[in-house]
Amino acid sequence: METARSERTRHWLAAHDLSTDDDPEDAARELMPLIRADEELAPADKLELGLGLLELLNTYWVLVELRWFVNAAGDEALWDTHWQAIREHLERPAPSEAVLRSLWSDWFEDITTVERAFTEVLARDTEALSGAEEPLLRRAAAVLRISGPVPWPLKYPVYTAAADVERLRPAVFSGVLYSYHDVYGSLEIDPALELLDRLGLPDDTEHLADLRAALEEGYTNHHRPATTPPG
Missing domain, CATH: 1.25.40 (Serine Threonine Protein Phosphatase 5, Tetratricopeptide repeat)
Structure with missing residues (x-):
């Protein structure tokens, strides 16, 4: 299911000549560090792109990197956005x-x-x-x-x-x-x-x-x- 987050992530990937065509776990290990390292992105934007990548790949490693990111940031606004997204995932018919x-x-x-x-x-x-x-x-x-x-x-x-x-x-x-x-x-x-x-x-x-x-x-x-x- 395409979401505003996943669409935004697709645009970021295309702008950087990147794709999610690899194995999902391999793609997550390649792409999440690039998102986190992009100095043009504010922390909130990095989180949004990471959550969009989760929508696209639905793979565990995205969440590993997101956990590292929100724990290191120490920003309550990021925490709130992260947990709201997790709650939404858990409320789906198939979590x-x-x-x-x-x-x-x-x-x-x-x-x-x-x-x-x-x-x-x-x-x-x-x-x-x-x-x-x-x-x-x-x-x-x-x-x-x-x-x-x-x-x-x-x-x-x-x-x-x-x-x-x-x-x-x-x-x-x-x-x-x-x-x-x-x-x-x-x-x-x-x-x-x-x-x-x-x-x-x-x-x-x-x-x-x-x-x-x-x-x-x-x-x-x-x-x-x-x-x-x-x-």
């Missing part, structure tokens, strides 16, 4: 796999950025989940499923609010499941067990029985030894 990978493996696994990132893409909208319209429900479901690395105290209030929305219950379960399975997953046993009860999922839900058993045995993470069992 970008590149965006999901970037959130999960870069922003959420980094203790220095996870709070800001999770707040921007979902936590600030916690109170709006009840009665939310389709775009927010899609974004919430996408973020919940990849929220395993997010610290439990940060995501638990979002999980509890989302558990009251029937549409989001499978995504909450995925969040809890991967809080257990992710190498960097964060989970607390008692509230996790209470959440599983609140979700009211069918007993034959895939992985539900195994997850419940592991939690009841005192495991907070598939990759770590058991703690003292609850109770």
Whole structure:
């Protein structure tokens, strides 16, 4: 889908005799450094061109470079533009796999950025989940499923609010499941067990029985030894 951003990026590429004809990942590794190095562009313009390149290539490396750029810039206006664009990607009927990978493996696994990132893409909208319209429900479901690395105290209030929305219950379960399975997953046993009860999922839900058993045995993470069992 052509957007104003992608059209602007096409014009910049044409003006510099560049194209996106290569493999998308190779093209991103070639073009993003050129955009960032263009001294004729203001920082806001560099971000817009980078976001346009994401529209054109839909590949992870664009997001790697954008993350470096906005973190280094330290400009709240750039942060706001960046996160608004990410939210829009997450609200599409089929969220970008590149965006999901970037959130999960870069922003959420980094203790220095996870709070800001999770707040921007979902936590600030916690109170709006009840009665939310389709775009927010899609974004919430996408973020919940990849929220395993997010610290439990940060995501638990979002999980509890989302558990009251029937549409989001499978995504909450995925969040809890991967809080257990992710190498960097964060989970607390008692509230996790209470959440599983609140979700009211069918007993034959895939992985539900195994997850419940592991939690009841005192495991907070598939990759770590058991703690003292609850109770």
